[in-house]
Amino acid sequence: MDIRVQHPAFDVADEIARLHAADSGVGALVTFVGYVRDAHAGVGVQGMELEHYPGMTEKSLAAIVAEAEQRWHTLRISVIHRVGKLFPADPIVFVGVVSAHRADAFAACEFIMDYLKTQAPFWKKETTSNGERWVEARASDDEAARRW
Amino acid sequence: MDIRVQHPAFDVADEIARLHAADSGVGALVTFVGYVRDAHAGVGVQGMELEHYPGMTEKSLAAIVAEAEQRWHTLRISVIHRVGKLFPADPIVFVGVVSAHRADAFAACEFIMDYLKTQAPFWKKETTSNGERWVEARASDDEAARRW
């Protein structure tokens, strides 16, 4: 597995090439990219600051990926999460999974995102037209994680 | 929606840029890429020829995407399917979905692949170590499509 927590942007094409790795046992690739939106709960968002818990964040992501690898037949998994100051339309997170068959890659990728959202220590602080605010955890994310 | 049936390879980075379209209403992108594998049902595969039904194939893909757009809140969807002669590790199909929230993009992308596999008129003929053979439809693909 490849886990990175970093400020710089990632290059999706590079990440896909690294995951596929010219391996002709790969039949399926599923990728997720999350982006900063320009509005949240009806309020305009000018930017956000992503805080994390160095050390625990990486361990938490590795544990989530290890669980996905146990549950599904995957070949390689990458997770990249950005931290620091980001702006609308910036990519925040990349999750990529390659597998022989598509059902494994879809399930593992969505599982990782649902767990990341509820388990991995990241916090978003938005700069909005009403000032700064810490984003509140969403009940729908807890529900999404409980499905698995 | 953007539907293409073509022989040339596609560039995933270009397709993602076109889907995201610098639109800061986009919060989630899910992409699927299917690749030619070098073995199938235990037999080595040297290459494959993808046949389709010109006209019906495009209509069928457009109908599948239209149904996904009805069922989920998506912003843009692209489907590219290659035809003609392909070799192990070549990409065959690209499905990309952008939406505000991730659950919609995951569901729409997986639904499109499951329906494409059972509804869109494409047929694969493999060149294997035992000669040429038409790929048989898989019961697991029918089951996957029936879930939705």
Added chain:
Amino acid sequence: MKVLYFARLRETFGLAEEEISGPASVTELLELLRSRGGVFAKELDAARPFRVAVNQEMAAMDSALQDSDEVAIFPPVTGG
């Protein structure tokens, strides 16, 4: 009507396309084709898993046909 064959059926019949007049339903067209015997009778046996499209849409076996229609007969699809 124009009748198209794809993939394994096209190869087995040695035929990609033909013109046929008269059948008023998919059932009648299939009966006519089966009456040719040989690979037609064998591949289009009701127990075989072929599919039929009329005017480029998947069609049921009892669908009505007109001579202006485009009918296609093919194996279950295997794309993706």
Added chain:
Amino acid sequence: MKVLYFARLRETFGLAEEEISGPASVTELLELLRSRGGVFAKELDAARPFRVAVNQEMAAMDSALQDSDEVAIFPPVTGG
């Protein structure tokens, strides 16, 4: 033990990290912090949705603690 605060709690307490000795469980540590009153009592009220990690793993409120542990207290996570 090293006690770390993140995100809204770090800002509200005006404190990222402190050294505390003595508490033998998360419950005892939280009691000690609440006994300071003010924002500590308010934010760490049992009805508030904060989380606790011990040695960088999510921990239950009755987890045992040693002075060599790293404890972190933070709001529910909101990454992705």
